[in-house]
Amino acid sequence: MQDEIFISEDGSHSIQSDRFGVSYHSKYGAIAESQHVFIDAGLAYKYLENTKALRVVEMGFGTGLNALMAYQYALSNTLSTAYFTFEKYPLAEATYSKLNYLQLLSLEDHTADFNLMHSCVSGEPTKISDLFTFTKHLEDILTSDLPDDIDVIFFDAFAPNSQAELWEEPLLSRLYNALNNGGILTTYCAKGSFKRALKSVGFTLDSIPGPHGKREMTRAIKNI
Secondary structure, three states: OOOEEEEOOOOOEEEEOOOOOOEOOOOOOHHHHHHHHHHHHHHHHHHOOOOOEEEEEEEOOOOOHHHHHHHHHHHHHOOEEEEEEEOOOOOOHHHHOOOOHHHHOOOHHHHHHHHHHHHOOOOOOEEEEOOEEEEEEOOOOOOOOOOOOEEEEEEOOOOOOOOHHHHOHHHHHHHHHHEEEEEEEEEOOOOHHHHHHHHHOOOEEEEEEOOOOOOEEEEEEOOO
C-alpha cells in the first residue's frame, strides 16, 4: 500500500490513505482544520478556564499534526500537557520526514521533537519538553486500555463511512468514562447518528461552526 502526500489549500501537507481511501485532513487546509477543530475548540477552550495543566487523548496520531500543534500551544502558553495517542497504522519515516508542518509553523528548531513523536517506543511516556509528556500507543483503541482523568479528547478518526466502529456507542461510552467532569471531546464530524450516539452515552453537545468547507462541527461535554 502506498499513501500519497498532497498539498491542501492552505499550503500544508496531508496524506491520501490508500488503506482507507480517504485523506487524513480536509482538502481545504490541514493546518487550518487542526487549528480550528482541535486547538481552538479543544485546548484553547479548556485553557481559558484558567487551566495550567491538561491531559489530552488523541484518537489517531496520523501525520502527527495535531500533536505538533498541541505541543506548540503548550510551549506558547506555558501549559503543562500530558498527551496520549493511539495509532494502529503508523507512518513510515520516509513519509513523515517529508511533511512540511515544521516549516509552515516556524518550528524547524523542534524537528527532533517531531521525529521523536513518530519514532518513540510504544506505550512509554516520552518527555518532549518540561511542559509536554507524550505517550503513543501503537494499538487499536477499541481493545486498548484508556488513560483516566482526561480533560480533552481529539476525536480524529477517519470518517464514519471508513471506520464506522469508532463512531459508535461502545467506544464513546468508554471515552466518556475516561473524561473528568467538564472534560470535552472535539471533532470535525457533525453526522446525526454520531451526535445521537454521543447524547445516548451522556454527553451534552455544542454544535459550533466548522472549519472552511464544513458548516458545522461537534464539541461534546461531560457534565455530571
